[in-house]
Amino acid sequence: MKLILLKTNIVEGLFSVERATGINTNLPVLKNILLSAQNNKISITATNLELAITHTIQGKIIENGRAVMPAVLFGSVIKNLNSERITIETNENTVRVITDNYEATIQGGNEKDFPIIPHVSDVKNSIRVAVDVFLESLGSTIIATQYSDIRPEISGVFFTYSNEKLTFVGTDSFRLAEKIISGSGVASTFDEVSFIIPLQTAEELMRVIQKSDDEVTIHTDQNQVFFITKTKFVTSRTVDGRFPEYQPIIPKSTENEISINRQELLNAIKLVSSFSGRTNDITISVGENKKFIEISSQEGSLGSSVYKVPSKVKGEIFSVVFNWKYLYDGLRIYSSDEIILGVNTPDKPAVIRDPKEPSLLYVVMPIRK
């Protein structure tokens, strides 16, 4: 194989794939990346056998071929080079990196040892999502997801397509975020399909896929899911198990509703959180006249603080305790200035809604007083 590549292109490709390399397995070849030049396409691939990422980069192919080399070593060589034009040449298992004034010979591995990346088996069916919508939806739901050994079925983001709507759901059993895409943002040839992608895959997708990718095409069979853009190919196993029936958790209505400026509430939470206790508890209560709410916290050894935020309150006077981090995360996924915080009783789930954006929903459980 012989290629002439631009440094920025390789660095971009390495950035996409480097976190998919495997560590701590009994297969050392997983620490490597695969550089391949075939069918007029140059690509870099890495995999940990759960997730595989391929990034297609631009460059000139002089001779086709494949090479396998340690990701960290190759990365540090490329990133520190100061020339823009790089020639890469392979001979058997060695890879030579050549610029005008530098030459390195990297001891690579046998390219035949590199795992074979699963390919899309059901090419006909796909879901296509505009990239900005995809990133926004995944980003909003990933924050409510956490890795859990005990309940693998919720340590991932749940995708479900039905009735011409694509729904993303994430939960860690204390809070839940749901985002629904419909209309022009999504097109599908599936009638109905659903799967759970592992948290790590979701995190890598957020990192790897960029606004410039235009559109994400999703393919899936039972056990595998593929996210494909013009230059990127991300495939991962899906999480075994059934995502919990989450619909009944979402309160149909809320008795007490606070309409409030989102930014101000965020500031208030951040400020008041300094005095919250070990459980991150802060109290939200409705002030007299229902003209403002009080966000307060106290911890014996630290002191206490109260912040008043003007707001419109519908319903009765109440007071609820939350984990401020959960509330803060939830508020950050919205973009409008005005949001609604709906609360039932202090032991029932609360809801954050945006009146202008009904497709996004964040449910959070309070802390018991």
Add this chain to the structure above:
Amino acid sequence: MDHNELWQNVLGEVEVQISRPNFLTWLKNSQLMGKNEKDGVALVGLPNNFAKEWVKNRYHKLILGSLRNFDTSVRSVNYTVISGTPNQIQCAKAKKTEDLGKPQLPLVESRVDPRTNLNPKYTFASYIIGSSNELAHAAAQAVVNDVGKKYNPLFIYGGVGLGKTHLMQAVGNAIHEKYSGKVNVLYTTSEKFINDVVWSVRNKRMEDMKKKHRDVDVLIIDDIQFIGGKPATELEFFHTFNALHENNKQIILSSDRPPAAIPTLEERLRSRFEGGMIADITYPDYEMRLAILKTKIQNQGLDIEDAVTEHIAAKVQKNIRELDGVLNKIAFFQQCKNKKIDIKKVDEIIQETSTVSTKNITANDVLKSVSDFFEIPLNDLINKGRKQEVVEPRQIAMYLMREFLKMSYPHIGEKLGKRDHTTVIHAYEKIQKEMTQDSNLNQKILLIKENLNKV
């Protein structure tokens, strides 16, 4: 040679031909899923797509050759991914879950209706009727048709896992549906009721508590026997009961024994419980158990042979929940092993699941556990002595022999030092009567019973 054995042989052969890391990475957790006898195609299951691609492309020849060494009828091999097996290669770094302390409330995932507390999965349609519960079922139906008028209160009692909760919730759901939500139904357990009372006393919110339980048209309380001996709760319940009953609101209660046998219950409550309709649910007979099993198998879409089903119905006699447990284990077994279960394995599963040992309890076991419990020598129990401290244990032993071993009165007398059968009848009746009043005695007998089952 069955599939499992064949595959083990193949793996043994392949293992020596490829490197250990490769073997562990790609072929560990693989399975021979089956073989089509007609065209000789073997189906090999692998834990993930990476392994599938790799084995298909790199080891196909090796595996086909090795398979043919052991089974010449194999002509080719197909590969598939088995879902549900643990993915051995886990690289995702586990984020440490924050220690949130207890108070953070989790999202509740049940489908329980938050207003009525009823679980919609319990319906009359899924309730199987047999001779053991037809009275209770008929009474429950009557309550649905004539809320608050006909049988009020409806008191259902029966042993553990016989379907009291199912029946009561079915009534609640049926009423809720029939009157399309216009009739307020509230289902609660006595434990919840007690907690509510405690909470409202502590927070001085008695009014909320009263409102919650008295503003309903149908109040269903499960396991009412637990409120016995808790005076504040009993009092609150007494007032709630009166308030509802006076206004012709339906009350449905369940317990593991009849009102007369709840030892710590106050007299005024007992008489009220007895004022409506008391229906019992007893152990289901064989036909009914079989019907229940078949329904469950159908609902879960399981594939279990009739012989196995009949065997389970014959073996698991006392508890429907246990039937469920056995069935779930069988389903799990079949899914994992991908083969049908045989009677021998079923027996093992029943053994594991069953809380009551299937071993026969003999008269001597009873005597021994009674003498152990009261720490008196076995001989004193049998001998003629009429010392105060042996009289009660002796009577308890007689009671247990009659109640559990269904021994005849003369036979029991025989066992206990040739006593007259009238003595035994007297002892049995005395204990039975005292059990309804003396919770201490009740407790003793319960403990002896538990010990007996452990023997």
